[in-house]
Amino acid sequence: MSKSNFTKNLLIPDFIFIFLFSLLIIFVYDNFEKFFDRNINDGFLKATAISNKKNCRIKDKEFNCLKETLKDIGKNKSVLFFGNSQTGAINNFKIDDKDYIAHLNEEKFFKDNKLIIRSLWMPNASLKEFYVIYKELERCKIIPETLFIPVFLDDTREQSIRDYVNKLENTFCKSKEKTKKEKIIESNVKRLDQKIKTNLSLFKNLQSINTKMRTDLYKFRNYIFGIKPTSIRPIKKASYSENIDALKKILKIRIENNLTTFIYIPPLLYANDLQKIPYSKKNYASFKKEIKYLCKEHYCNFLNLEGSIPNTLWGTKTSTNFIGNNEEIDFMHFTGEGHKVFSKELSIIIKNNLKKY
Amino acid sequence: MFFHSLSSLLIFLPTFFLIYPFLKKYSLNFSKIFLLIFSLVFYGFDVPWFVIPLIISASSDFFISRYLIDKKNKFSEYRKIILVISFCTNLSLLVIFKYHYLISSTFFRDNQLLFLSNLNNILPVGISFYTFQTLSFTIDSFRGKIKKIPRFIDYLLYICYFPQLVAGPILRFSNFFDNNSSLLLNKNLPKMNYGFYRICYGLFIKLCLADELSRLNDIAFDSDYSLLGIVDCWTMAFGFGLQIYFDFSAYSHLAVGISNLIGIDIPENFNFPYNSKSATEFWKRWHISLSSWVSDYLYMFINNNFTQSFFGAIPLLITWIIMGLWHGASWRFAMWGLMNGILVLIHRLYKSIVSKSNNKVMENIYCFITLSSIMSTWIYFRSSSWDQANNLFIKLFKFDGLYFSFRENYYLFVFLFLITSLTFGEVNEYIKIKNTSHRKILNIIFSSFALAFSIIFINRQASFIYFQF
Numbered sequence: 001m002s003k004s005n006f007t008k009n010l011l012i013p014d015f016i017f018i019f020l021f022s023l024l025i026i027f028v029y030d031n032f033e034k035f036f037d038r039n040i041n042d043g044f045l046k047a048t049a050i051s052n053k054k055n056c057r058i059k060d061k062e063f064n065c066l067k068e069t070l071k072d073i074g075k076n077k078s079v080l081f082f083g084n085s086q087t088g089a090i091n092n093f094k095i096d097d098k099d100y101i102a103h104l105n106e107e108k109f110f111k112d113n114k115l116i117i118r119s120l121w122m123p124n125a126s127l128k129e130f131y132v133i134y135k136e137l138e139r140c141k142i143i144p145e146t147l148f149i150p151v152f153l154d155d156t157r158e159q160s161i162r163d164y165v166n167k168l169e170n171t172f173c174k175s176k177e178k179t180k181k182e183k184i185i186e187s188n189v190k191r192l193d194q195k196i197k198t199n200l201s202l203f204k205n206l207q208s209i210n211t212k213m214r215t216d217l218y219k220f221r222n223y224i225f226g227i228k229p230t231s232i233r234p235i236k237k238a239s240y241s242e243n244i245d246a247l248k249k250i251l252k253i254r255i256e257n258n259l260t261t262f263i264y265i266p267p268l269l270y271a272n273d274l275q276k277i278p279y280s281k282k283n284y285a286s287f288k289k290e291i292k293y294l295c296k297e298h299y300c301n302f303l304n305l306e307g308s309i310p311n312t313l314w315g316t317k318t319s320t321n322f323i324g325n326n327e328e329i330d331f332m333h334f335t336g337e338g339h340k341v342f343s344k345e346l347s348i349i350i351k352n353n354l355k356k357y
Numbered sequence: 358m359f360f361h362s363l364s365s366l367l368i369f370l371p372t373f374f375l376i377y378p379f380l381k382k383y384s385l386n387f388s389k390i391f392l393l394i395f396s397l398v399f400y401g402f403d404v405p406w407f408v409i410p411l412i413i414s415a416s417s418d419f420f421i422s423r424y425l426i427d428k429k430n431k432f433s434e435y436r437k438i439i440l441v442i443s444f445c446t447n448l449s450l451l452v453i454f455k456y457h458y459l460i461s462s463t464f465f466r467d468n469q470l471l472f473l474s475n476l477n478n479i480l481p482v483g484i485s486f487y488t489f490q491t492l493s494f495t496i497d498s499f500r501g502k503i504k505k506i507p508r509f510i511d512y513l514l515y516i517c518y519f520p521q522l523v524a525g526p527i528l529r530f531s532n533f534f535d536n537n538s539s540l541l542l543n544k545n546l547p548k549m550n551y552g553f554y555r556i557c558y559g560l561f562i563k564l565c566l567a568d569e570l571s572r573l574n575d576i577a578f579d580s581d582y583s584l585l586g587i588v589d590c591w592t593m594a595f596g597f598g599l600q601i602y603f604d605f606s607a608y609s610h611l612a613v614g615i616s617n618l619i620g621i622d623i624p625e626n627f628n629f630p631y632n633s634k635s636a637t638e639f640w641k642r643w644h645i646s647l648s649s650w651v652s653d654y655l656y657m658f659i660n661n662n663f664t665q666s667f668f669g670a671i672p673l674l675i676t677w678i679i680m681g682l683w684h685g686a687s688w689r690f691a692m693w694g695l696m697n698g699i700l701v702l703i704h705r706l707y708k709s710i711v712s713k714s715n716n717k718v719m720e721n722i723y724c725f726i727t728l729s730s731i732m733s734t735w736i737y738f739r740s741s742s743w744d745q746a747n748n749l750f751i752k753l754f755k756f757d758g759l760y761f762s763f764r765e766n767y768y769l770f771v772f773l774f775l776i777t778s779l780t781f782g783e784v785n786e787y788i789k790i791k792n793t794s795h796r797k798i799l800n801i802i803f804s805s806f807a808l809a810f811s812i813i814f815i816n817r818q819a820s821f822i823y824f825q826f
Contacts, residue, residue, distance in 0.1 A: 014550040014553065014554075014804075015550055017801065018553060018554075018557065018804045021801075021805040022557075022804075022806070022808035022812065023812075025805060025809035026809050029809075157764060159576045159764065160572070187403045187404075188403050189358050189365075193363045196367060197816070203816065207816055210813050210814060236761065236762055236764065237584045237585075237760065237762040238580040238585060238589070238762035239762070239764070241581055241584055242580060
């Protein structure tokens with residue numbers, strides 16, 4: 001077996017050297033912050049994610065909270081919120097802070113009326129993903145009487161549907177016919193691969209290293225192109241149209257079943273000073289107009305809640321830039337106090353809605 | 358089974374490389390039997406019955422070739438009939454599994470050949486590759502290029518050899534056997550280090566480049582094409598062109614790498630094709646084993662039987678349409694083939710008018726034109742309907758403003774991957790000329806990083822595109 005000049009002094013063949021060196025690269029990368037005493041942060045957020053039986057974060061392989069969250073919907077009067085990380089995260093979290101779903105659930109009026117208030121959220125959840133989830137809920141006869149859907153301009157830029165959301169389709173409740181897609185997933189190789197993944201803890205760790213690498217690449221891109229949270233985020237024609245179509249589909253199903261749906265423009269930092277928001281003023285205005293019109297067309301209730309949270313109740317996030325650890329404005333997540341304020345606003349809306357019946 | 362699946366990388370391949378060298382040391386025959394059985398298990402692990410058409414194709418061609426090679430039958434009047442039987446057997450398999458729907462939807466009113474309707478969507482992986490390989494053996498036997506029939510087990514090993522079975526390179530007799538029809542496998546020494554470098558590169562290109570692009574391309578091609586603009590469509594064309602290049606060349610890296618570990622030198626299938634200066638050159642550097650197969654067996658035959666008027670356009674275009682259909686059972690693939698044929702024909706015409714220039718600026722212009730024209734044809738290859746393909750293709754040449762319909766990362770990835778790929782092509786030429794002594798060290802460093810990145814990205818694998826051919 002030939003040995004290269006480089007490795008012959010080490011008395012090991014190249015391929016073993018390569019294998020060991022590659023493992024060393026991964027180890028160093030994984031522990032880079034520890035070696036160089038850099039700040040360790042969980043992604044970019046200073047916001048703390050909440051996931052519990054009432055406010056469930058839909059996550060890969062973690063459908064338990066989803067089942068718990070949805071178990072009473074359809075049996076009693078119920079309100080379901082779809083949301084993104086705004087629903088599930090509290091900025092600058094303090095020990096007694098609660099999310100707005102928890103606040104709503106604690107209200108005496110709702111308790112007395114035995115109203116079930118639940119939410120499902122995912123970071124950057126798109127309307128396309130909401131549609132996949134809603135379709136599955138409908139198939140499983142989990143139908144909330146009232147549904148709240150936030151329409152974030154930011155999330156209409158999302159075009160992909162996460163694998164774990166796709167996996168929900170036809171699997172959340174028992175299905176008589178397995179889809180063709182599932183049959184392929186159940187191939188021998190996939191089954192064996194799955195067994196390896198679940199039995200080797202190494203792969204669980206690899207997932208987090210992968211996420212870290214993607215985050216670093218994202219930060220590096222921001223650094224190279226000078227992208228900041230305040231940079232204008234353009235509307236993406238194709239993804240925008242697909243997301244709006246998905247929303248229309250949800251509304252269509254809701255109308256057919258004569259159910260109440262609220263579409264709302266979610267709270268936004270600097271809503272009272274549109275010069276500072278990360279969208280083109282013109283685009284944002286036409287977006288709100290379009291959603292309002294769409295809602296009217298589909299007999300749903302339109303709410304503009306963009307100014308519900310005062311600027312002082314928002315937070316900051318750690319840098320999204322590769323170099324530097326400066327804190328940046330967070331346009332998405334508000335503080336515990338902000339959640340409290342928002343819950344009060346929502347509470348009035350829900351009560352008014354209940355009075356109609 | 359895919360090489361880059363966890364089962365393959367952690368169970369199948371390590372087991373193979375632990376047992377095979379040991380067996381080879383003590384008994385060549387046992388090692389051959391082991392390699393054959395392993396190849397069949399590896400191939401049929403997901404769908405065991407896929408082995409049946411493989412064995413039918415291989416066996417029928419073996420016995421036909423044995424007849425053709427036999428000196429007693431050298432002047433037999435049945436030689437041509439026997440050859441036609443081989444064609445019919447292989448083409449029948451292709452029609453049954455791959456083309457029956459295309460044929461029935463084109464020529465039959467009911468849209469189905471009823472007795473084959475149950476086979477919809479069941480395509481034995483690599484059927485197009487191994488039928489071409491068995492056919493080349495038979496045709497070479499007919500032409501007298503093979504003097505002695507190899508042993509049946511050796512021949513089966515040649516057809517079922519797992520590193521290249523499902524996505525090439527399409528091996529010729531001379532790649533696997535010496536002049537006495539003995540396996541080269543028994544004579545070559547394994548190139549452990551070089552093989553391992555190639556495996557590392559293959560894994561990196563597949564898992565970190567092709568699969569990342571695949572995710573973005575899938576989103577783009579699933580979107581409403583009526584909303585897309587010129588920049589989007591070119592990005593999609595380039596994006597898919599790069600994806601299929603990375604995907605397929607990664608498979609070839611893995612096939613070459615694993616073969617080097619076993620001790621077989623299989624031919625290269627790619628040579629930085631996107632750095633080509635003409636469509637003709639592109640097809641000499643892309644899927645080399647298929648291009649040379651088509652040139653030696655198909656084009657040669659059609660060329661001898663059709664008129665040569667207008668720069669031999671008719672045989673050329675017929676060959677290209679067949680080549681397109683080889684890639685997939687849809688007329689869109691035929692269109693893709695035809696477009697590539699036209700590009701080759703244009704180059705022939707141009708070559709006859711303009712003398713060759715060594716001007717660097719002109720070379721770059723040729724390179725740009727070739728790259729753009731080849732990339733534009735991928736639209737027909739990737740689209741899922743005629744409507745989509747035609748719309749996207751027209752939009753490539755219709756300026757309606759500069760806007761971006763997808764997330765910024767898509768444009769960025771495609772641009773970066775293109776620049777990297779072209780730069781590597783240039784650097785490779787330079788290294789070849791210089792033959793630098795630092796190459797080994799560079800290989801070790803690059804391989805280590807490639808392997809590290811591959812391990813990090815291994816959780817998200819997608820199937821190889823060429824598995825469906």
